[in-house]
Amino acid sequence: MSFVHLHCHSEYSLLDGANRIDDLIKRAQHYEMPALAITDHGNMHAAWDFQEKARKAGVKPIMGMEAYVAPGDRRTRGRPGPGQKPYYHLVLLARDLVGYKNLVKLSSLGYTEGFYTKPRIDRELLAKYSEGLIVSSACLAGEVAGHLMDDRMDAAREAAAWYAELFKDRYYLEVQAHTSEGQAKLNAKILSLGDELGLPVIATNDAHFLKHEDHDAHDVLLCIGLGKDRNDRDRMKYDDGLYFKPANEIRPFFPGREDLLTNTLAIAESVDVQFAKKYYVPSFPLPPGVETENEYLVRLATDGAKVRYGDPLPAHVQERLDYELGVITKTGYAGYFLITADFIKAARDRGIPVGPGRGSAAGSLVAYATRITDVCPLEFDLLFERFLNPERISMPDVDVDFCFERRGEVIEYVRQKYGKDSVGQIVTFGTLKSRAAVKDVGRTLGFTPSETDALAKLIPNAPNFSLTVKEAIVQVPEVKAFYQNEPRYKQLLDFAISLEGLSRHTGVHAAGVVIAPGPLDEFVPICTQASKGAGGSDDERVIVTQYDMTSLEKAG
Structure with a gap:
């Protein structure tokens, strides 16, 4: 029997996921998986590009998101009360076109209404935009899981029952096939709760990197995102099992429960999101x-x-x-x-x-x-x-071409004319380029700034001539010498090779503006970014599409 990954992070779970879209699709093909879901943290940056590439490869795309759900009202700011968490995780998958549109809406509202450290939604929004969505209870950071781990059985039952009622026949409890601390104990409690409430359960893997041997590189990426030294014993760590496993490595975690795998196939079979090719002109x-x-x-x-x-x-x-x-x-x-x-x-x-x-x-x-x-x-x-x-x-x-000092006034004019909710700028993604990768990796491994600066400067990075880290090791004698003769530097350069090119952060396109024939989040997912180029103060947050310019054009 096959299996479908329904909880999987791409590089757009920024500095938390290390999976490139193309690599994930090839891996799903290699394991003969009929479908694949991408569920990045709070965003849909990858969705359009992913669904297009997956279809071409003959893998059914399942567009999703691992949402952040506020325990109370999404608009409440400030630290949570004693014993409360600032948010819980929840996996949302689009079953059909209505579900995709609701997913777009939820992801967008997480940024425009619920943003506080993370883009958060709440039960009110889930109830309003529930149609067409398939939902699972997520990882150790999920609401049901959190209550079970703290032995709050009544609260776990209440949460599971609420979701099961709202998402009738579309809500699944989730167990995970890895050895993170407390995972085995949690899996047993979830299976027991599923039996008690008559709820179906799915096996997932919460894949953050591609292969088992990629764990160390992903660990370095996590340190870059957290701003931590890799030797810091108190920092967050992921176990080495959060890679993209085949079915035969998932099954041994759940002996006698083949339904946990077949349920993933049934979900994949029920998904059908088709897009009409059209342009949306205001x-x-x-x-x-x-x-x-x-x-x-x-x-x-x-x-x-x-x-x-x-x-x-x-x-x-x-x-x-x-x-x-x-x-x-x-x-x-x-x-x-x-x-x-x-x-x-x-x-x-x-x-x-x-x-x-x-x-x-x-x-x-x-x-x-x-x-x-x-x-x-x-x-x-x-x-x-x-x-x-x-x-x-x-x-x-x-x-x-507009004068760059005053183009913000033109953007503001367009906002006023067509409506602030119908006009947005376009996201861009800063990537870990060769020199940045060397500096970021070096910082987490305990190199001094002068050491990483000296190494980075050896890698050509001019407009007409630049090299990747891998190319520099071959073509630049000084870099080659560091790689061959210095174990510390070899480790740094190997990690930099693994991570180079991954998306590191979001930004605002210098010139791209989108005008929609209605609220932008009825067409594409949006987020917010701090921007100086929008005719406002440095900390003004502007509306930005979650899709980049290439995906936007394809989405009409």
Whole structure:
């Protein structure tokens, strides 16, 4: 019998998970697992990329999240009372498209309403967005597990019964196949509670790294995240069993309970999330007396062309204008032009410097007529088809340059016009690049800053020539000598090789802004980030999409 991992962390459980998406999918294929879930801590950063890659590989993707659930109201800030925990873990999986949308909503609200050290939700939100979700009780940090470990049997029963009632036939108790302290004792109590309440149980592995031999590298990653020295005896540690196990290594933990594995297959079988390929374009607010965006764009473009070329328009200008407007209105992108022209006009009206236009948009006469660009495409014989081709329709792409000191005012204008909840910036991920990996790993292993700085500087890192740690060991004689002759440095470099390229932290894209045709969290998951580039104070938290720009475009 096979088995499906339903509790699994990718590198987007930042500095806690060390699994790259591609590696997880290949591992699931290798073990002939029909499906795979990704359940990162409080976020869905990996979800879109994961589901796309998994489908191509023939592995059914299960999009999920290990949520942080506040014991009381999510909006309450401050330290919990005596004996209370600040949050509990809970695994949420999207069963269908409704479940995916509710997962998006819950993840987003965790940041926008419940953020206090972690993005937290609560029972109120779970009750409101329960449809289409499959739920399991999570790890040692789960609510049911916490009560059982503290011998609060009535509280454990109450929690399990509440979830089982809310998620009827979609709630599972969870036992885990590893040897963390207290895990075996907890597993026995959970199996007993499952029998008592008639609740199904699933086996999971809480996989944070790929293979057993990756444990030490993951331990270093954990130290980087915690800011701890690896020799610190009091720091948090994971046991070496939290790797991506095959079914034959899960089964011995639960002799005689094959149902714990087959239940994972049944859950995977019930999951079906399909996405329609479409673009979600916001509407432009039309002035009184204008009924459609197409009508308004034709009017603006015609009036603007007359300003540029004179009235009446020369025949060749009229012909090109008619052709372009025909393509734009037919493809449904009139609103895109109106929105773009409007925020560029707003910038100019405020005296904010705006560039003349770059790239393929300069080939559009409509863009020139509406002052999106300031380069005449007819004078320079530029092709409209490079910008918007009726034979191969894709979203138009206008590159706009604003003065970097005042672009925050343009973003704020857009927020005010389309609604703060409909406008967001785009997340980026800082990764452990070669030099950073060397410094971060060295710090946890007790190297001095001068030692790691000296080693890091030996690794080329120029715009036109940079090397990975592995390449530097081969190509840079000084690094090679450290690796071959100094055991301390060899250990540091080996860990740096293992961890290089993993996502380290989130940031805000310098130029990307998203405008949705409604609240952004009805389309994609969002989070919050402190940002200086949003026209506010240093500590202002701005809305940022959880998907990066590539996934956003694919998500429409």
